[in-house]
Amino acid sequence: MPLREARVLAAAALAACTALPCHAQNGGDPASLYQPKLAAQLPPLRVEVIDGIRFRDIETKTIFRLYGIDACASDQIATLGRQPWPCGTMVRAWLVTATLNTWLACAVIRDEPGERVARCATAAHRDLSADMLREGVAVLAPATDGEPVIGDYAAAEQQARKAYRGLWSSAFQMPWDWRAARKAATNVAVQAEATP
Numbered sequence: 001m002p003l004r005e006a007r008v009l010a011a012a013a014l015a016a017c018t019a020l021p022c023h024a025q026n027g028g029d030p031a032s033l034y035q036p037k038l039a040a041q042l043p044p045l046r047v048e049v050i051d052g053i054r055f056r057d058i059e060t061k062t063i064f065r066l067y068g069i070d071a072c073a074s075d076q077i078a079t080l081g082r083q084p085w086p087c088g089t090m091v092r093a094w095l096v097t098a099t100l101n102t103w104l105a106c107a108v109i110r111d112e113p114g115e116r117v118a119r120c121a122t123a124a125h126r127d128l129s130a131d132m133l134r135e136g137v138a139v140l141a142p143a144t145d146g147e148p149v150i151g152d153y154a155a156a157e158q159q160a161r162k163a164y165r166g167l168w169s170s171a172f173q174m175p176w177d178w179r180a181a182r183k184a185a186t187n188v189a190v191q192a193e194a195t196p
Helices: 003-019 087-099 128-134 151-162 175-194
Strands: 047-049 054-057 063-066 078-080 083-085 105-112 115-121
Touching: 047 087, 063 128, 087 128, 115 128, 128 151
Parallel strands: 063 115
Antiparallel strands: 047 054, 054 063, 078 083, 105 115
């Protein structure tokens, strides 16, 4: 069904619900209506990729980060045998290929300063994060307290590791360790320049 038709149907359903009280079967008391607490579902969006785990909605310019995963930074390198290869470029290319000229549906997990953390899907990828883990282009992000744990993500990463797929065929530094080392090296360089 084309997006325009889907939006028209959704608007018609909402109008019907507003015209005839949807809570009428509950004795007319809106407080007695059960409504599940679901993650915020956004309208479908088209995006431009920023890096391996982030993209920007081309209409609203809102930045989204994929939930539960991390990936090589843009200029990070992995090594296969003695051959270095740009794992950051590879993961960005994977995400561009998965999202180019495609509608994304995203469920927001939480809002953070400057970005929204979300689980996203396309027609070809039921869960972008899970597929990235399964293909070995991303790794599980370190768990944080209070975050929902998605068992499928750990299983997908394990499958990629066992098959030596993607990153798991190479020597690489975990993205968070690579960024921390890069930041420390930058701080040392800045301090060295500042010291007379």
